[in-house]
Amino acid sequence: MESYIVECRGLTKNFSGKYALKDVDLCLPKGKIIGLLGPNGSGKTTLMKLINGLLVPTGGTVLVDGNTPGPVTKSYVSYLPDNNYLSNGLKVYQMIDFYADFYADFDKKKAYEMLHILKLDEKLRFRAMSKGMKEKVQLILVMSRAARLYCLDEPIGGVDPAAREYILRTIISNYAENATVLISTHLINEVEKILDEAVFIKDGGVLRHASVDELREVYDKSLDALFREEFKCWEN
Amino acid sequence: MLGKLIKYEFKFTAGKYGLMYLVLAAYTLFVIGLGLIHTSNPFVTGTIGFLTGIYFIVLFGVCVCATGYAVVRFYKTMVSDEGYLTHTLPAKVEHIILSKFLVAYVFQFLTIILAAASAMLVVSLKFDVNLFSAFHSAIEELSALGGNVVSVLIAFLVCALVSMAYQVLTYYVSIGVGQMLQGNKVVGCVLGYMIINTAVQVIVAVVSFGVSFIAGVSNGFENLESSISSVSGFTALLAVETVLMLVLAVVEYFVTSFCLKKKLNLN
Numbered sequence: 001m002e003s004y005i006v007e008c009r010g011l012t013k014n015f016s017g018k019y020a021l022k023d024v025d026l027c028l029p030k031g032k033i034i035g036l037l038g039p040n041g042s043g044k045t046t047l048m049k050l051i052n053g054l055l056v057p058t059g060g061t062v063l064v065d066g067n068t069p070g071p072v073t074k075s076y077v078s079y080l081p082d083n084n085y086l087s088n089g090l091k092v093y094q095m096i097d098f099y100a101d102f103y104a105d106f107d108k109k110k111a112y113e114m115l116h117i118l119k120l121d122e123k124l125r126f127r128a129m130s131k132g133m134k135e136k137v138q139l140i141l142v143m144s145r146a147a148r149l150y151c152l153d154e155p156i157g158g159v160d161p162a163a164r165e166y167i168l169r170t171i172i173s174n175y176a177e178n179a180t181v182l183i184s185t186h187l188i189n190e191v192e193k194i195l196d197e198a199v200f201i202k203d204g205g206v207l208r209h210a211s212v213d214e215l216r217e218v219y220d221k222s223l224d225a226l227f228r229e230e231f232k233c234w235e236n
Numbered sequence: 237m238l239g240k241l242i243k244y245e246f247k248f249t250a251g252k253y254g255l256m257y258l259v260l261a262a263y264t265l266f267v268i269g270l271g272l273i274h275t276s277n278p279f280v281t282g283t284i285g286f287l288t289g290i291y292f293i294v295l296f297g298v299c300v301c302a303t304g305y306a307v308v309r310f311y312k313t314m315v316s317d318e319g320y321l322t323h324t325l326p327a328k329v330e331h332i333i334l335s336k337f338l339v340a341y342v343f344q345f346l347t348i349i350l351a352a353a354s355a356m357l358v359v360s361l362k363f364d365v366n367l368f369s370a371f372h373s374a375i376e377e378l379s380a381l382g383g384n385v386v387s388v389l390i391a392f393l394v395c396a397l398v399s400m401a402y403q404v405l406t407y408y409v410s411i412g413v414g415q416m417l418q419g420n421k422v423v424g425c426v427l428g429y430m431i432i433n434t435a436v437q438v439i440v441a442v443v444s445f446g447v448s449f450i451a452g453v454s455n456g457f458e459n460l461e462s463s464i465s466s467v468s469g470f471t472a473l474l475a476v477e478t479v480l481m482l483v484l485a486v487v488e489y490f491v492t493s494f495c496l497k498k499k500l501n502l503n
Contacts, residue, residue, distance in 0.1 A: 015503065016418045054323055054502040071237075075326035085320035087313075090248070101240055102325050 003066070005030045005149050005180045006051055010060030013046050013204075020046040022204045023060065028180060030148075033172075033194055035212075035223075036184040038201035039231045044184040045082060047201070048153045051182075052079045065148055075104065078147035082154040082184075084134050088127040092120065092137055099141050105176075111144035114170065132159055139167060146176040153184045156191070164190055188224040198223055200230060237327045241335035252305055253343045257350055260298045264354040267291040271362040291358065295351055302347040306340035307407045311425065315415040319502050329497040333408065333489065340404050348400075384471070391474040395481075402481040405488040406433060412495035418503070436484055440477060447476045 006028040013021045021043045028034055036044050049055040050062050053069030064073040086095060092115065100108045115122055118136055126134055139155060152171065156164040164187075172194055175181050185191055198215060200208040207230065208215070212223055219226050270284050313322050313336070322332060360367050378385045410429035417424030 049502060052324055054320065054500060056498055056500060071326045071328055074324050077324075079320075079324050081320045083317055083320070085317050087248070087318055089251075094247075098244060101244070102237075102327075 003030065004028055004063075005065055006182070007063040008047075008050075008060065009062075011047075011050065011057055011062055012059035013043075013050060013055060014058050019204045021050070024204070024206055026199065026206050026209065028182065028199075029197075030180055031178045032196040033175075033181045033183065034197045034199060035188070035191055035195040036182055036199050036201060037186065037188055037223075037227055038207075039186055042201045043204040044201055045153055046204075048079070048081075048151050048182070048184055051149075051151055052077060076148040078103075078142045078145040078150045080138055080142040080150070080152045080155055082157060084131070084138070086126045086134055086138065089125065091123055091125050093122040095126075095137070095141065096122070099144070103145055105146040107144050107146065110174070111140055114140045114144065114174075118166075132163060135159060136163070136167075139170060143170055143174040146179075148176070148179055150175055150179060150181045151184075152181065154186075155183060156185060156187055168194055188227045192223045195223070200227070202231065238331045238335060241325075241327060241331055242338060245335050245339040249305075249309065249339060249343065253302065253347070256298050256301055256305075256347070260294065260350060260354055263291055263294045264357060267358055268361050288362070295355060299347055299351055302343060303403075303407075306344065306404060307411075310336055310340070310408055311411050311422075314496060315411060315421055315500075315502065323496075323500065323502065330493045333492055333496065337401075337404060337408065337489070341401055344400055344404060345397075388471045388474070391471045391478070395474045395478040398478050398481045398485065402485040402488070405485045405492070406436065408492045409488040409495075412492035415501050416495065416499050418501070421501075432488075439484070440480055443480050444473060444477060447473065 004027040006026070008024050008026040011021055011024040011026070012019065024043075024047070036047065038044050046055065050057055051064055051069065053074065062069065064077060067073050096108060096111050099106045099111070112122070115137075118140070120133060120137060120140075126137070129137070135155075139152075142150065142152070150171075155171065156167050159167065168191065171181060171183070183191055183195075192212070195212045197209070197211050199206060210218075215223060215226060221229075267288055270287060273280065273284060275281060312318050314332075323329075325332070356367055359365050375385055378388065407429065410432050411425045413432070414423075414425030414428035415421045417427075
């Protein structure tokens with residue numbers, strides 16, 4: 001029997017009566033780069049948060065490598081949220097020490113190497129950094145872990161095209177062997193070339209889940225073209 | 237893991253508290269220094285009076301800021317953006333809350349000690365009051381009321397320490413409950429605090445009244461007033477309130493843990 005890194009069964013989350021996710025059944029295999037694709041408000045971030053235990057399901061279950069989200073799963077899941085969680089008063093090296101102390105799989109040397117490649121000063125306070133610089137530091141912290149699952153929520157959403165290229169390269173070249181990378185984005189064109197599988201999510205439900213090659217073959221079009229067709233906002 | 241959480245909580249908050257203590261120490265020395273100026277110039281004496289008045293605002297301000305900082309930090313690191321980091325640490329929610337509570341408690345305690353030391357210094361040096369003899373005469377007056385003065389002092393001290401813990405946890409539970417409100421968490425937390433604090437005050441008042449009433453019944457309501465106002469009566473009342481606050485503090489801790497574990501809403 002195949003074991004999955006993420007298993008969702010009837011997973012439901014509603015906010016004040018409105019469903020963000022409804023009855024989702026989804027199994028994500030190990031060792032793949034998977035795109036969680038959908039327009040804004042489709043439920044991508046909610047799913048990411050449920051996997052990371054930042055929200056509690058209204059119904060159904062979610063298992064991460066066989067465990068419900070909690071301290072155990074957090075020790076092997078590396079999460080990059082779509083917002084800045086760094087405390088402005090801290091310096092980069094303090095955050096690196098913090099990560100190294102709490103996560104047994106954190107590689108301090110790798111973090112400093114990436115910092116130097118990106119010419120980021122470890123003595124700089126986050127207060128003195130631009131939004132883009134903070135996003136890069138967050139990505140470095142997340143990718144310096146040898147995690148079993150990386151959850152990257154819109155990692156290229158707020159950066160310029162040149163930085164997107166670097167970020168995607170950083171992700172591909174730094175994720176641990178046999179780990180799964182789950183990337184949530186609506187910038188399909190940018191990530192298409194690195195994905196093994198794609199999950200199309202719409203109105204809180206899974207529309208499609210297949211390998212990228214299979215999708216291309218069946219629909220005879222690129223993932224980006226398929227996405228545009230599935231999620232078009234107007235009719236001709 | 238708890239040890240690491242406490243270590244980093246101390247590390248990340250010590251600077252802010254240190255700054256507050258530095259301001260207090262500097263202004264305390266400044267006010268004491270003002271006492272060295274002897275002049276009959278009304279403008280200078282007026283200015284000195286004004287600056288001395290400001291001292292009490294600084295003293296009060298440091299105490300308020302220390303509490304405010306503990307509350308804001310808990311909110312920011314638990315239910316706002318920084319919560320994304322806090323809640324993805326491989327640590328139990330109970331340990332995270334406990335670490336924040338312990339550090340906040342230590343700094344609250346230190347703040348009160350330093351504020352009291354500062355006030356005593358200013359009062360004794362600037363206003364030329366002999367604190368030792370004032371304390372001695374207060375003890376004598378209490379002794380005259382009858383009962384064991386040492387026990388009332390210990391009861392008062394324990395009550396103050398428990399009350400401080402209970403206050404911090406009341407803020408925490410308000411945030412834990414308030415964050416569940418969709419839309420505006422800050423409003424939820426403020427409303428939560430108002431409701432929880434009122435409910436708890438009512439409970440404390442009812443229990444205190446109940447204890448006094450039971451004491452009255454056992455006395456056949458004879459000498460009720462004197463039994464409550466006596467030193468031993470006061471000590472008993474303090475002991476009851478201390479136990480009650482301790483129980484409420486423990487309940488608040490578990491309710492906060494439950495809310496942030498089972499009802500976390502980082503949305």
